[in-house]
Amino acid sequence: MSTILEALQYAFIQRALVGGVFIGCCCAFLGVFLVLRRLSLIGDGLAHVGLAAVGLGLFLNTQPLWVSIPVVMFASLWILWLSEKANVYADAAIGLVSAVSVAVGIALASVGRGFNVDLFSFLFGSILAISIHEVFLSVILSIFVIGMVFLFYHELFAIAFEEEYARVLGIPVEKINKILILCTAVTVSLGIRVVGTMLISSLIIFPAITALQIARGFRLAMLLAAVFSTLSVLIGVFVSYVADLPTGAIIVLTNFAFFVLTFIFKKMTQ
């Protein structure tokens, strides 16, 4: 307990907790919709785009987040366009866009040899190194994303359950899909700082599938996903501080532990 209190004294721990919890909640809320719509791997695809965008940001010597957010948003709309208008299957569209992005990222890393170490930190995340400006940006954008999810909650629910029926209800499905995917793009860009491009999809998938094991209602599933995500960030940050382990990896492993526990609980109570 004293170690936790000691850790809380440090500004970098405070920043990591605030940024991590907000971004984690965004991932959890969006994750429930993405998982139920079989779109959960979009986080992985967009993370690859994010890495290339971070590379571009470092190459241009600007704040990587300012570059990655618009680039990832553009890529998300490209994926949506490919799957809706160009008759490319959604998983193939994700693969196409992420492969092109990784190729661009590798090319940029090769040209700008000096920033490879910085790029490495985005590959595996470095939330303990998050700056105060990044925390502010993360909190503001997270509040925006969470606000959008709550504003369009009923539309997102109806589309996740049955897209065609949602159209019959008069819901503008294409517009809501764009909102969902753009919010995901913003969240992935922010999440890269927390767990890195390699693990960001797990921050979207794990809290959602863990909540889906035990939730007895949609609102409860959203709430539980946010709780699991928040707990995994808190545990991840403190354990990594105490044991001197990589924070992103510990957050993901904590999420995995929650999933295993809920899975066992579900099997035992069935």
Add this chain to the structure above:
Amino acid sequence: MNLIEIKNVCVRYGPIEALCSISLTIASGDYVAIIGPNGSGKTTLFKAILNLLPLTEGSISLYGTDVRRFTQWNKIGYVPQVSRNLHKGFPATVREIVASGILSAKSFPRMIFRKDFSKVIRAMETVGVCDLSNRLIGELSGGQQQRVFLARAMVNDPDLLLLDEPTAAIDPATREQFYKTLREINSQFGKTIVLISHDASNIGHFATKLAYLDKHMVFYGRFDQFCASPEMTRYFGPHAQHLICGQHCPMKGKL
């Protein structure tokens, strides 16, 4: 009053003609069963009525308004064709599913308030699923799920119900009970019902009119007229008449 007017409608999927020269008028209080073989265009016709598909030719009016300009979707309740496994694992309760039907009566921002839940409870009572209120949709049997979707379709108290093969995933006994429920909704609440079914022999006991579709309209009229028509023998064969029409009870509905 005519709720649906379909005039010379054709729908093509690329070079494939799914429907052609369909004309049909459905008046308030009708209970119409649409039957026909697989690929005959039954579901396509529903999708055209719901403006989910563009028409190649012709026009469809709902409540006197062209379907492309129609906005009062809360006046129409729709029960889509579903397979039971589709919703397995979806974490929504029956109450949440039924409540989602309210969205057609809302404009942005679409919020569901506490007062809206009186509509949800009334719809669940009408189709007898109140006791399932807190159950997850994926845990229910096919028949229970269809009742839930019927409650969702009825939550805004629409005048017109469109049901696409609502009994496909349920056993014969439950199917008959489901048809009876629809008959009550039609006769007691005055709702207009249009239903797609493969179950030609059973639905004739309950529906007041029958439409036989095979890319074009083969027959539209009363079930007893269909049984006596040459189309019956042509499409079902000479021996099917007894099976389909043999145990037919006199219809009690409005004609």
